[in-house]
Amino acid sequence: MTRIPKYAAAVTPSWIRPALLALATPIATGAAHAAIPAWKPDKAVELIAANAPGGGGDRILRIMAKVLQEQRQIEVPVAVVNKPGGGNSVAYWEGIVRRMSDSEEWRKELETNFWSSEYMGSVEMRKYIERDDIQTRGFLVDLGLAK
Numbered sequence: 001m002t003r004i005p006k007y008a009a010a011v012t013p014s015w016i017r018p019a020l021l022a023l024a025t026p027i028a029t030g031a032a033h034a035a036i037p038a039w040k041p042d043k044a045v046e047l048i049a050a051n052a053p054g055g056g057g058d059r060i061l062r063i064m065a066k067v068l069q070e071q072r073q074i075e076v077p078v079a080v081v082n083k084p085g086g087g088n089s090v091a092y093w094e095g096i097v098r099r100m101s102d103s104e105e106w107r108k109e110l111e112t113n114f115w116s117s118e119y120m121g122s123v124e125m126r127k128y129i130e131r132d133d134i135q136t137r138g139f140l141v142d143l144g145l146a147k
Contacts, residue, residue, distance in 0.1 A: 044077045050091035052084045093129075098122035 047065055049058040058080065065078040083091035102122060140146035 041074060041076050044079060045074060047078060047080045048091050048095055049080055049082045050084065050088035051082065053082050055082075055084075058082055094122070094126060097125045 047061040049055065049061050051057050061080045065080055068074045068078050083094060085091075137146060
């Protein structure tokens with residue numbers, strides 16, 4: 001009869017689970033990755049840097065755009081657009097509003113939810129936000145909370 005060393009039972013659970021997980025993870029992620037279709041843009045791609053030209057994000061995105069184009073990863077032009085201000089919120093919200101208001105899906109969503117189909121496009125929304133910002137700033141100046 002073969003004897004199992006006393007330490008074998010204590011050692012086995014501690015190394016077998018991580019080993020099985022290490023073997024199963026690449027298999028599971030590989031199967032999931034194979035099911036995702038490749039992204040192929042049909043119009044120009046904009047990479048939005050939320051800081052001024054020359055900043056860290058701007059430089060990284062310009063390197064990324066250069067690599068994408070040189071290695072022919074994307075067949076369409078890639079442009080870096082700088083949208084500084086508001087602690088990155090200007091770039092984020094302007095991009096979100098523009099994408100939503102310019103897409104056909106957004107219009108369909110408005111109609112199916114019985115909302116008014118009269119909404120502001122990205123240019124109108126930007127003007128509205130700037131007007132609102134000026135009014136808010138004026139109010140804060142009147143209260144002595146801003147300069």
